[in-house]
Amino acid sequence: MSSRLDGISFGKIVQIRERLLKSQATGKKVFRFESGDPSFSVSEQVLQGITRAAQEGKTHYIPNDGIPELKKELKLKLETRNGIHLPSADSIFITNGAMHALYVLWHCLLEPGDEVIVPDPMWTEAVENIRLAEARPVPVILQHEDGYLYRPEAIEAKISTKTKAIFVNSPHNPTGAVLPRETLVGILKTAEKHDLHIVTDEAYEDIVYDAKHHSLAALAEQEGFDKKFQERIISIFSFSKSSAMSGLRVGYIVAREQLVRERISKLLRCTINGVNSIAQWAAIDALRTDRSHLDGMLKEYRTRREIMIQALTGIPGLDIFKPQGAFYLWCKIDPSLYHRLGVRDADALSSKLAEAGIGSAPGDSFGQHCEHAIRFAYSCGTAMVREGAKELSAVLRK
Numbered sequence: 001m002s003s004r005l006d007g008i009s010f011g012k013i014v015q016i017r018e019r020l021l022k023s024q025a026t027g028k029k030v031f032r033f034e035s036g037d038p039s040f041s042v043s044e045q046v047l048q049g050i051t052r053a054a055q056e057g058k059t060h061y062i063p064n065d066g067i068p069e070l071k072k073e074l075k076l077k078l079e080t081r082n083g084i085h086l087p088s089a090d091s092i093f094i095t096n097g098a099m100h101a102l103y104v105l106w107h108c109l110l111e112p113g114d115e116v117i118v119p120d121p122m123w124t125e126a127v128e129n130i131r132l133a134e135a136r137p138v139p140v141i142l143q144h145e146d147g148y149l150y151r152p153e154a155i156e157a158k159i160s161t162k163t164k165a166i167f168v169n170s171p172h173n174p175t176g177a178v179l180p181r182e183t184l185v186g187i188l189k190t191a192e193k194h195d196l197h198i199v200t201d202e203a204y205e206d207i208v209y210d211a212k213h214h215s216l217a218a219l220a221e222q223e224g225f226d227k228k229f230q231e232r233i234i235s236i237f238s239f240s241k242s243s244a245m246s247g248l249r250v251g252y253i254v255a256r257e258q259l260v261r262e263r264i265s266k267l268l269r270c271t272i273n274g275v276n277s278i279a280q281w282a283a284i285d286a287l288r289t290d291r292s293h294l295d296g297m298l299k300e301y302r303t304r305r306e307i308m309i310q311a312l313t314g315i316p317g318l319d320i321f322k323p324q325g326a327f328y329l330w331c332k333i334d335p336s337l338y339h340r341l342g343v344r345d346a347d348a349l350s351s352k353l354a355e356a357g358i359g360s361a362p363g364d365s366f367g368q369h370c371e372h373a374i375r376f377a378y379s380c381g382t383a384m385v386r387e388g389a390k391e392l393s394a395v396l397r398k
Contacts, residue, residue, distance in 0.1 A: 008128050012350070012365040019354045031388030033376040034359030036173065036327060038244040039384075040300075042286070043293040046243065049285030053278045062277045064269050066094030066252070070280050073287045074252060082205075083218030084235070084254065091256045093264050094275045098203045098238035098251040102129045104271065105199055105234060105253060108263035110135040114164040116199075119150045121330075121366035121373070123173040126201065135164070141369045144321060144332045148177040152186030156194075165197040166190070168216060171204035174366050174375040175330040176323020178211035184219055192229045199234050203251075204326040206242040206294055209302060211324040217254065231257040241326075242294060243286040248279040301327050304378040304385040311389035312376075315396050316340065327379045333363075333372045341398065346374050358392050 013034050020030045041047075053059075065071070071089035078084040078092075086092070095101040102125065110116070112134035118127055120139030127137045138158050142148040155166060168187060170179040179187075191198045200216045217233045235254040240246040255261050268274075305322075308329045312320055317337025321330045333346055343349045346362040353360050363373030376392070378385050 004132065004134060008131060009124065011124055012347070013124070013361045016350060016354050016359055016361065020357065020359050023354075023357055028357055030357040030359065031384055031391060032359050032380040033378070033388060033392070034361050036241075036377045036379050037246050038241060038297065038327075038379050039381045040244040040297050042244050042248075042282070043289040045285045045289045046245070046282050049282045050278055053281035058277050058281055060277065062274045062280065064274050065090075065265055066092065066275065067277070067280050070094060070284050073284050077287055078254065082215040083221065084215055085221060086254070086256070091254055091261065093253040093255065093261075093268060094280060095251045095253060095268070096272050096275050097240060097246075097249040098201060098236050099125050099129070100249075100272070101236045101238075101251045101253045102126055102199075102201070103132065104264055104267045105236070105255075106130050106133040106135065107267055108260055109133075109197055109199070109234075110164055113162060115160060115162040116165045116167055117155055117158050117163060118167045119148075119169065119172065120368065121174055121363065121370040122167075122169065123201075124365055126167065126169065127367075130167075136162075137167075138163070139367060139369060142175070142177075144319065148172065148175040148321065148330075149183060150177075150179060150187070151183065152190045155187060156190050159190075159194050159196075163194065163196060165199055167199050167201070169201040171208060171213065171323075171325025173204065173326055174328050174361070175321055176326045176328050177321075178208060178213060178324040180211070181214050181219065184214055184216055185223055188216065188220055188223065188225060188233075191232070192225060195232075197232045197234060199236065201236045203236065203238040204241050205237065207298070207301065207327060208325040209298070209305070209323070213325065234260065239283050239286055243283075243289070244297065245279075245282070245286060248276070248282060250275060250279050250283045300382055301378070304382055305329070307382075307385050307389050308376060308378050311393040312396070315393070318396060327377060329376045329378060331374050331376070333374060335372065337396070341396070346371060350374060353392070353395060356391065356395055358388060358395065 110133040114135040238251040317334040319332040350362040363370040
């Protein structure tokens with residue numbers, strides 16, 4: 001028996017998480033720096049929306065592509081917040097989170113043997129879903145010294161006759177880099193020149209500190225790119241980070257190309273037949289929640305970021321990249337740190353930290369060319385970040 005699934009990794013982050021949870025179950029204190037799950041509760045308005053939807057009996061089959069009320073609200077959100085103007089809400093498809101959106105899109109766009117250009121490092125599941133579609137991810141190596149910029153000229157150098165799409169993720173998981181406007185416009189020009197699709201993952205669109213997030217589809221409108229090319233830009237968004245709704249599993253795709261839209265509808269029908277109805281009604285209330293809820297989360301994320309940076313600054317062999325967005329601290333490792341701590345590589349370092357009850361994600365979880373790096377998530381509670389950062393610093397300074 002053979003299967004392409006056998007070549008897909010289960011994910012080192014998941015393995016580390018399981019180790020920590022087992023330790024926690026025995027009463028050991030753990031610090032959850034491995035996973036990007038917001039610690040915040042959803043807004044009061046969202047909680048009320050969940051209760052109201054259940055009480056009103058909105059628990060039955062719903063339209064395959066999403067309830068019309070949510071798609072209408074999303075169309076307004078895309079226009080007013082992102083600058084993306086759609087002819088109708090028919091270009092919006094509700095998915096079971098952004099990961100499901102990626103699964104659906106790659107199976108709609110790719111044939112066996114196709115290639116997709118991706119940044120390296122990159123969130124594991126974005127790349128694994130390309131492989132599940134029997135296509136090949138082609139990495140563009142991002143450099144620490146260059147601020148992890150995903151440069152258009154580096155992308156163009158990787159384009160071949162098999163290239164089908166360029167994948168963009170900004171703010172970027174795992175580094176927290178945010179691509180500036182001029183870089184994104186350069187990527188648009190490269191994709192148009194070679195007649196490629198662009199798939200842009202904007203799950204962290206609202207978690208931004210020292211930069212401005214630009215939606216690629218909006219930039220294409222503003223810069224006057226050809227209308228036909230604009231249809232080749234497919235955007236993915238999520239409620240998981242902006243609204244702390246990670247467990248409710250609501251994401252969405254924005255696609256304007258007719259054939260892609262037809263394929264998305266078919267695959268949604270064959271995979272989930274509609275996202276949880278109550279979660280969709282809750283998403284409407286999330287869109288109507290005033291920004292103070294998000295601002296409160298951002299304030300805490302800034303605090304946590306500074307706590308982590310201060311705790312890890314000055315550790316020999318550890319080079320910190322200050323994130324402009326998302327909620328991860330990406331650190332480049334010099335091999336001298338391995339020698340000092342008595343470990344062979346970042347995997348072993350991550351395992352050593354897990355033994356101490358400290359979560360992390362080794363660099364090779366995110367690509368083939370970033371093995372000397374490690375990621376720490378500060379999406380857990382501020383008290384945990386404060387205490388855990390001290391423990392982490394103590395281990396790494398030994």
